[in-house]
Amino acid sequence: MNPNPPTEFGPADLQLDALLVGGGVAGLWLLNRLTSAGYRALLLERDALGAGQTLASQGMIHGGLKYALSGRLTPAATAIADMPARWAQCLAGAGEIDLRAVTVRARDYHLFAAAGTLGRLTTFFASRGLRGRLRRLRAPEFPDGLPTPHFRGTVYALADPVLDVPSLSAALAHPVAHLIYRSDADTLFDASSLSPDGARLRLGDQRIHARHLILTAGAGTAGLLATLGLGAPRMQRRPLHQVIVRAPGLPPLHAHCLTGIRRAEPRLTITSHPDHEGWLWYLGGQIATDGVRQTRAALIDTARRELTACFPWRSWQDARIDTLAIDRAEPMQLDGARPDEAFATATGPAGSCIVGWPVKLTLAPDLADRVLSLLPPPTRSSASAPPVALPLPRPAFGTVPWQSAAVLNTVARPTAAEPETR
């Protein structure tokens, strides 16, 4: 039975231009943009802000070089190339959203490879297409994680920053906190909630009519589309099995390891995050892509071997290593491949439901542009509308995965009988 019969709704109900579902980077960025543009919007988050992929991400604002390791500038590399400059403006307080409160973990990202192992990428990195984006460092400029004389090889710096994602979520939520509520949207809708003039729902005594329902719910979007009876767009999941490394005295390092690279993906993609004991390393890249086929115990073994191969001057035997299995949620691609760009589309009766996946944290600004281009201008009354107060709790901020109970259970050494995590 429809919990929100449309005939009960009238002009006295709360009228919104947009109701957003999902408080990850996509929803929070978009809510800021909509509000600044004069739209009357609210956001519902079922769990905690950033609780999905956002707080599990590595916080890298990519300029696309990672997608050019085949030795050519791919469509993905080109699509994302403008993003670091756009974020830099926001971080400086001169962009579309004021992100001056965000902690920047690193201004530059590094690429390194042991001597003689970079192959033809050496020529590509020196090519005209990459001029100005990549700077080869002299030994005295090497980061602390690649100390001379232990490390002998090549290091490049890339002007792609790494952000502290909890502080990013907080900076995005702060200006719009009064517009965010905690609720599982799956329980509010059914297949008759959408009509050509928007979405209707009831929260306690409050009846709401939103001209557009916007789904930025990450992996939760597939379920919401099913609840709403919408067959398109379809979602794909691309799994990762990330690695978390704690070891005494780990220096902060933000770098792709390209030592002996054989495919167009970094061997290790390292970011560093503060923990109660100091810095921990969070590893993505090939190890996390290939790791989806490994048990937790097998991946911990692999991580110890890979760290030894990439950082042979220090012992990794006493490192405490854990893993995190998590899916990326994206629009379905023909061959399950990585989409090149942010994705937004209008679906449902008269396009009253908009669905968006940023595909990368970096592309959240691009996703917001795409959603805004699908919306009509805000209704005239929105600017003068009184503040909204709904009978709902507010969501808390989520925690980073390495602080959650599941991954505090670290092991000092590989064990024979580890349970499989995925």
Ligand SMILES: Cc1cc2nc3c(=O)[nH]c(=O)nc-3n(C[C@H](O)[C@H](O)[C@H](O)COP(=O)(O)OP(=O)(O)OC[C@H]3O[C@@H](n4cnc5c(N)ncnc54)[C@H](O)[C@@H]3O)c2cc1C
């Ligand atoms: C391990 C990993 C590392 C990554 N590293 C990077 C990186 O370094 N740089 C980069 O650019 N990108 C990175 N990404 C990609 C990036 O994290 C994602 O593209 C981005 O965070 C997606 O944001 P989102 O807001 O769409 O989804 P999410 O962050 O998943 O947010 C969706 C939100 O919707 C909520 N929700 C779901 N269902 C409902 C419902 N029914 N009702 C209400 N709320 C609901 C969820 O609770 C969640 O808070 C990484 C991804 C992963 C998995």
